[in-house]
Amino acid sequence: MKELYLIAVISGEKVVIPAEQVDSVVNVRESVPVPSAAPFIAGLFALRSRVLTLIDCQFFVTGEPADLTPGQPAIVVNIGGCHYGLLVDAVIDVVQSVVAPAPLPGQLPAGWSDIGRALLDFDGTTYLLIDPDYMVNPALRRAA
Amino acid sequence: MDDLIQEFIAETRETLDALASELVLWEQNPHDSTRLDSIFRFVHTVKGSCGFLNLPRFERLSHAAEDVLAQVRDGKREASAPLVDAVLGIIDRIGELIVVMESGEALPDGSDSDLIAALDRDPKAPEPAAPESNVPANDTGSAARRQAAIRSIRVPLDLIDHLMNGVSDMVLARNEVARCLRDEQNGPVLENAFERLSSCIADMRDAIGQTRMQRIERIFSPLPRLVRDLCADLGKKVDLRTSGSNVELDREMIEMIRDPLTHIIRNSIDHGIESPAARSLAGKPATGRLSISARQSGNQILIEIADDGRGIDTDKLVARAQTAKVRSASEIHALSERARLELIFAPGLSTADQVTAISGRGVGMDVVRSNIERIGGSIDLENNPGKGLRVILRVPLTLTIIPCLTVRAGGQEFAMPRSAIREILFDNNDQVRIQQVGGRDLAYIRGECLPHVALETLLGLERAANPAARHRTIITVNASSELRYALAVEAVIDHEELVVRPGAPVIMADGLYAGTTLPDNGRPMLLLDPLGLANRAQLNEFARPDESQRGEAPDAAEIDGGSALLFREAAGMLRLMTLAAVERVEDVDAARLALAGGQVRLSIDGESRPVFGLDQPPQSGHAKLLHLSDGTRHVLYAVDDVIDIVRLPAKVEPASAPGLVGGIALIGDQQIEVIDPHWVFSNMIGPAPSSDRPACCLIGTDDPWTRNILAPLVSAAGYRPVFGAPGDGQPGDAAVSIIVGDAAETPAALRGEIIRLRDTLSGDPQDADTIYRYDRAALLGRLINGRKGALGI
Numbered sequence: 062m063k064e065l066y067l068i069a070v071i072s073g074e075k076v077v078i079p080a081e082q083v084d085s086v087v088n089v090r091e092s093v094p095v096p097s098a099a100p101f102i103a104g105l106f107a108l109r110s111r112v113l114t115l116i117d118c119q120f121f122v123t124g125e126p127a128d129l130t131p132g133q134p135a136i137v138v139n140i141g142g143c144h145y146g147l148l149v150d151a152v153i154d155v156v157q158s159v160v161a162p163a164p165l166p167g168q169l170p171a172g173w174s175d176i177g178r179a180l181l182d183f184d185g186t187t188y189l190l191i192d193p194d195y196m197v198n199p200a201l202r203r204a205a
Numbered sequence: 206m207d208d209l210i211q212e213f214i215a216e217t218r219e220t221l222d223a224l225a226s227e228l229v230l231w232e233q234n235p236h237d238s239t240r241l242d243s244i245f246r247f248v249h250t251v252k253g254s255c256g257f258l259n260l261p262r263f264e265r266l267s268h269a270a271e272d273v274l275a276q277v278r279d280g281k282r283e284a285s286a287p288l289v290d291a292v293l294g295i296i297d298r299i300g301e302l303i304v305v306m307e308s309g310e311a312l313p314d315g316s317d318s319d320l321i322a323a324l325d326r327d328p329k330a331p332e333p334a335a336p337e338s339n340v341p342a343n344d345t346g347s348a349a350r351r352q353a354a355i356r357s358i359r360v361p362l363d364l365i366d367h368l369m370n371g372v373s374d375m376v377l378a379r380n381e382v383a384r385c386l387r388d389e390q391n392g393p394v395l396e397n398a399f400e401r402l403s404s405c406i407a408d409m410r411d412a413i414g415q416t417r418m419q420r421i422e423r424i425f426s427p428l429p430r431l432v433r434d435l436c437a438d439l440g441k442k443v444d445l446r447t448s449g450s451n452v453e454l455d456r457e458m459i460e461m462i463r464d465p466l467t468h469i470i471r472n473s474i475d476h477g478i479e480s481p482a483a484r485s486l487a488g489k490p491a492t493g494r495l496s497i498s499a500r501q502s503g504n505q506i507l508i509e510i511a512d513d514g515r516g517i518d519t520d521k522l523v524a525r526a527q528t529a530k531v532r533s534a535s536e537i538h539a540l541s542e543r544a545r546l547e548l549i550f551a552p553g554l555s556t557a558d559q560v561t562a563i564s565g566r567g568v569g570m571d572v573v574r575s576n577i578e579r580i581g582g583s584i585d586l587e588n589n590p591g592k593g594l595r596v597i598l599r600v601p602l603t604l605t606i607i608p609c610l611t612v613r614a615g616g617q618e619f620a621m622p623r624s625a626i627r628e629i630l631f632d633n634n635d636q637v638r639i640q641q642v643g644g645r646d647l648a649y650i651r652g653e654c655l656p657h658v659a660l661e662t663l664l665g666l667e668r669a670a671n672p673a674a675r676h677r678t679i680i681t682v683n684a685s686s687e688l689r690y691a692l693a694v695e696a697v698i699d700h701e702e703l704v705v706r707p708g709a710p711v712i713m714a715d716g717l718y719a720g721t722t723l724p725d726n727g728r729p730m731l732l733l734d735p736l737g738l739a740n741r742a743q744l745n746e747f748a749r750p751d752e753s754q755r756g757e758a759p760d761a762a763e764i765d766g767g768s769a770l771l772f773r774e775a776a777g778m779l780r781l782m783t784l785a786a787v788e789r790v791e792d793v794d795a796a797r798l799a800l801a802g803g804q805v806r807l808s809i810d811g812e813s814r815p816v817f818g819l820d821q822p823p824q825s826g827h828a829k830l831l832h833l834s835d836g837t838r839h840v841l842y843a844v845d846d847v848i849d850i851v852r853l854p855a856k857v858e859p860a861s862a863p864g865l866v867g868g869i870a871l872i873g874d875q876q877i878e879v880i881d882p883h884w885v886f887s888n889m890i891g892p893a894p895s896s897d898r899p900a901c902c903l904i905g906t907d908d909p910w911t912r913n914i915l916a917p918l919v920s921a922a923g924y925r926p927v928f929g930a931p932g933d934g935q936p937g938d939a940a941v942s943i944i945v946g947d948a949a950e951t952p953a954a955l956r957g958e959i960i961r962l963r964d965t966l967s968g969d970p971q972d973a974d975t976i977y978r979y980d981r982a983a984l985l986g987r988l989i990n991g992r993k994g995a996l997g998i
Contacts, residue, residue: 093729094617096664097741098712105708105721105729112721112729114709143709198711 064158069136070150072122077181077188084137086152089115092129100126103148115146116196122172138193145197156183162190213254214307220247221300225430228293235284245274251299263299269321270295291323360416371409378402421499422450424463435474442481442492443474449499454506461580462600465573469510469596477514477594489513501789505599513593519545526551546588550574578736609703612694615666618730620703620722625735627683629697631676648679648691655681658742659693669695684735690744705732717741769853773845775818779877781870786882788832790847798822807841815889818843833882840889900927905945922988941988960987
């Protein structure tokens with residue numbers, strides 16, 4: 062079982078995202094806010110001729126909206142035919158995993174338990190595997 | 206192999222759609238050999254493909270059907286009704302299996318022996334118990350499966366070629382621009398290269414737009430089958446007619462109107478058209494008529510569903526509304542006839558006496574309307590109690606490119622679909638009064654009271670502290686046919702056509718936004734949903750009673766003179782044309798115009814039509830033409846540019862002399878000439894041929910005056926001049942006779958109106974029944990009277 066994972070930083074902590082879900086990583090220069098939308102939506106940004114929705118990953122963890130610094134990286138994912146940019150602090154590396162993800166050890170603090178799905182080990186370090194599907198539409202999960 | 210199966214699915218589905226109407230026709234006339242042939246071909250093709258693809262179930266079905274059809278074709282068996290039913294059953298089963306396959310699921314286990322057995326049943330033997338009873342219920346999941354299927358379209362090869370060539374051109378043009386930039390050789394060369402690139406891109410955009418277009422035939426062709434099945438279930442007879450199936454529509458749009466259209470048709474057949482017995486009692490032919498037509502009008506498609514059934518019983522509707530507590534008694538009392546009819550759109554209301562399997566559960570017209578309005582369309586009813594109902598759907602041509610107004614609010618820019626916008630005013634306008642009543646802001650605009658909301662408040666934005674514009678702008682919005690409001694924004698920026706894409710579900714979920722777009726400045730922009738804004742402002746409860754009470758007053762459209770198209774003539778002046786006469790506006794390639802028979806004519810749809818307003822076809826480029834139609838005939842009117850659509854004032858000052866300009870309308874404080882479309886038609890198409898016109902005998906001296914001066918006047922008044930008295934070998938049916946000259950004898954056997962002209966002006970009152978030959982007004986007056994007599998008016 063060899064799968065690629067992208068290591069990124071959300072709210073100061075390193076997390077991993079399955080690389081197969083990642084379209085690309087881009088730097089966001091500016092975004093346009095979406096008034097009265099859900100608080101985790103950081104805004105809209107243009108990628109070539111497409112308009113993407115920018116998701117504020119930090120909001121899920123801290124409950125505080127992040128301020129976009131020009132050039133901040135965003136991970137572009139395609140979920141349900143729609144493109145989103147997951148705004149993260151930094152993107153570090155792509156790694157290959159040889160072990161299967163392990164289940165979460167009990168209850169995590171509030172924000173992390175929503176976005177975290179499993180634990181994953183690389184070279185002696187354990188990372189939280191996060192779930193982009195949840196972040197682009199939390200209402201769906203709650204309804205289910 | 207997968208590719209082949211996909212191909213097989215797509216092809217079979219397409220043929221099935223096309224075949225649906227053939228099947229119904231075949232049923233009506235089982236001896237029609239051409240229909241039989243096409244059904245046979247279909248079954249044969251399916252059989253051939255599935256043998257190859259190893260689909261035994263399909264093969265068994267098609268093989269059995271093919272055998273039977275071959276026997277019918279050879280005359281060995283009679284195409285009886287049970288046999289037709291059995292063949293239809295097989296084709297339906299193939300359709301169901303295709304849907305299952307399309308979703309990528311494994312074919313369900315099941316035996317088709319029941320259907321195959323039905324084929325071989327001797328038509329003379331007594332019918333056993335209904336064979337359908339043991340058909341596995343595949344229906345429930347099929348709709349959901351259809352959703353899951355891969356979305357694909359078929360595109361004509363030459364369109365793909367065109368796209369490919371266009372892309373190659375674009376690459377070449379880009380290389381040229383790149384070279385110019387490298388050489389720093391700016392100026393005309395770069396400009397030319399850029400120009401070329403721009404036109405390539407525009408062309409590509411059109412072509413891509415075309416790949417999305419589909420004929421409305423796609424939803425029309427399954428209708429005969431639907432109607433047949435409904436009629437069979439309900440024991441009714443309906444003659445379905447469709448027209449305009451070659452109208453093209455964005456394929457997304459086609460999908461969106463499929464369900465509402467089906468629903469309206471079900472309603473029509475179930476509730477509208479009566480049973481054959483009831484129809485004969487009402488003095489109507491036993492077979493009901495249902496006609497469905499589509500046509501393009503500007504950037505809208507009109508779909509009309511008309512039946513000759515019993516129409517909507519508004520009294521019953523009102524009674525139901527009262528029992529269902531949709532409206533209170535006093536509210537209902539105040540409703541106008543139109544508002545009563547609109548109750549059909551209220552949720553949870555139905556006029557059906559009993560709930561049937563087909564319709565009448567009260568979930569219906571409200572859903573239909575909201576679906577149509579969601580795609581920016583509208584729905585209108587024309588009710589004719591006892592005689593029929595006409596439902597008119599208006600839907601925009603495409604979802605993707607929408608004319609929009611860009612506005613600024615709270616330091617941010619938004620787009621608003623132009624179709625919903627009625628008027629734009631500054632808040633310092635004399636016509637506007639904004640007042641707070643009971644905690645809600647109301648705007649009085651020319652006496653009309655509208656709820657007034659600020660966009661910033663709705664979106665939870667701060668108002669800009671130092672707006673660039675001193676006055677705020679008020680936009681009056683038609684959110685739906687019965688909901689209007691005034692929306693205040695900081696400023697209106699521009700009017701542009703924007704390519705709109707749906708936004709992420711989290712953004713769309715709010716209902717405030719209809720999509721996202723990327724304007725030229727590269728900053729994404731949100732498209733506002735006028736109806737969603739109204740819901741956010743909780744305007745529905747507020748506006749509806751208001752509307753229904755006002756409903757007693759005549760509709761605004763009836764007071765004023767309707768809509769008119771404001772355009773610029775080639776000569777430069779602005780003129781108006783009533784919108785009803787304009788079918789559409791088209792840019793026509795100069796190559797399609799030619800000077801023929803003294804007129805500039807356009808070759809269009811395989812015929813040649815006259816063009817008004819051009820003396821010479823343009824040497825090159827394009828000409829903008831208005832297509833005018835009186836329902837049957839078409840005339841083209843060349844214009845320089847189309848500017849706007851305006852409301853005509855109630856009073857249009859008539860022009861002093863008849864001619865191209867029929868009157869003068871005051872738009873704002875500008876006096877603008879209004880074209881008389883009748884004059885255009887009569888001038889371009891010409892009056893009725895002379896043999897159809899009533900004859901007018903010119904009796905007396907056959908002198909040059911009679912021939913050259915009187916005769917043209919007589920023809921201009923609509924007569925066929927005949928020289929000499931009826932007795933001179935002319936038919937005696939002249940409607941009017943003119944006796945010229947004091948000396949002329951009055952022939953004995955003259956019928957109709959007789960006008961006597963005298964040579965000299967005389968004051969003698971005894972000559973009252975004669976007219977002086979140059980008393981034009983009196984002569985014309987008599988001629989017109991005579992014409993009325995001839996037509997029996």
